[in-house]
Amino acid sequence: MSDNIKGLEEGLYILGGESEFFPEDNANNNRTPWWVWAIIGAVVFATIIFLVVHFMSKPSNDKVTASSSSAVKEDVTEIWYNNSDVNLPSCTMVSDTLIDSIHLQIFTPYNTVPMLHVGPFDTIDADIVFATFAADLGYDKGKIIGSFVCEGEVLSYGGGRKLGYCAIIDDNITLGVSENSSLFEEAIESGGYFFRQYPAVDNGVMVENNPKNAAFRRALCMLNGKVCIVATFNRVLMNDFATALVKLGADNAIFLIGGNAEGWYRTQDGSLHQIGETYVKGNPNINYIVFRAQ
Numbered sequence: 001m002s003d004n005i006k007g008l009e010e011g012l013y014i015l016g017g018e019s020e021f022f023p024e025d026n027a028n029n030n031r032t033p034w035w036v037w038a039i040i041g042a043v044v045f046a047t048i049i050f051l052v053v054h055f056m057s058k059p060s061n062d063k064v065t066a067s068s069s070s071a072v073k074e075d076v077t078e079i080w081y082n083n084s085d086v087n088l089p090s091c092t093m094v095s096d097t098l099i100d101s102i103h104l105q106i107f108t109p110y111n112t113v114p115m116l117h118v119g120p121f122d123t124i125d126a127d128i129v130f131a132t133f134a135a136d137l138g139y140d141k142g143k144i145i146g147s148f149v150c151e152g153e154v155l156s157y158g159g160g161r162k163l164g165y166c167a168i169i170d171d172n173i174t175l176g177v178s179e180n181s182s183l184f185e186e187a188i189e190s191g192g193y194f195f196r197q198y199p200a201v202d203n204g205v206m207v208e209n210n211p212k213n214a215a216f217r218r219a220l221c222m223l224n225g226k227v228c229i230v231a232t233f234n235r236v237l238m239n240d241f242a243t244a245l246v247k248l249g250a251d252n253a254i255f256l257i258g259g260n261a262e263g264w265y266r267t268q269d270g271s272l273h274q275i276g277e278t279y280v281k282g283n284p285n286i287n288y289i290v291f292r293a294q
Contacts, residue, residue: 083227091270103233109227129293132276133257152189163178164197167194219250219255222251223250224249230248261277
């Protein structure tokens with residue numbers, strides 16, 4: 001038996017090199033040498049540093065794969081984007097309705113290809129059928145809030161409180177609510193699109209949100225099997241708007257940037273109309289969800 005491991009049942013041995021034995025019944029020699037405590041302290045300190053670095057670098061939200069044991073079960077709608085009509089050109093159909101004293105305007109783009117766009121927007125483009133702001137921008141240098149993928153490139157990570165998402169993969173739109181979505185990774189791999197927003201409706205049920213201020217609202221919805229954008233004419237609370245969307249028949253919906261944010265839609269006669277007001281220019285992270293003519 002080697003000198004490094006013999007006598008383990010009799011007392012304390014230090015592994016490596018010559019072993020020193022400190023009998024338990026020898027009170028004068030029972031004190032542990034200072035260099036032992038130095039080694040123990042170094043090991044503990046190294047362990048703390050490793051744990052801090054490990055957890056600080058641990059991916060959050062969509063950066064975590066959906067197979068992770070910590071992932072929240074994904075809630076994905078089965079309704080896919082299918083706004084096609086052979087009897088219509090590439091255009092936006094507009095209708096109005098009133099629900100619980102909330103005046104709603106519904107924009108339904110037909111025969112289009114959905115995508116995200118980041119940066120200055122060219123309204124002269126004749127293929128634009130509908131466009132409006134998508135993900136929020138932070139006050140800190142105007143960065144995109146929440147996970148954001150554009151043409152397979154990750155521009156932002158993390159969802160924060162925004163658990164709603166829109167994924168555009170192979171020209172199909174999926175809306176859902178999940179802390180971690182496998183569609184984030186799929187959008188990267190397929191060269192698709194993905195962004196985060198507050199959820200409004202999840203499988204026909206209103207999702208409650210904390211903000212209490214009344215404002216002009218806008219949402220991206222799955223309504224009667226079609227994708228549409230719903231906006232309010234009057235200032236309303238987030239929860240009141242979400243409730244109105246449920247009564248309207250929305251299966252799933254996420255909020256979009258509302259207020260007087262600019263947007264455009266093209267009608268059957270080919271004319272382009274603006275909604276909202278011109279947004280402050282100059283921020284390279286300004287982003288839109290765009291429906292272009294097929």
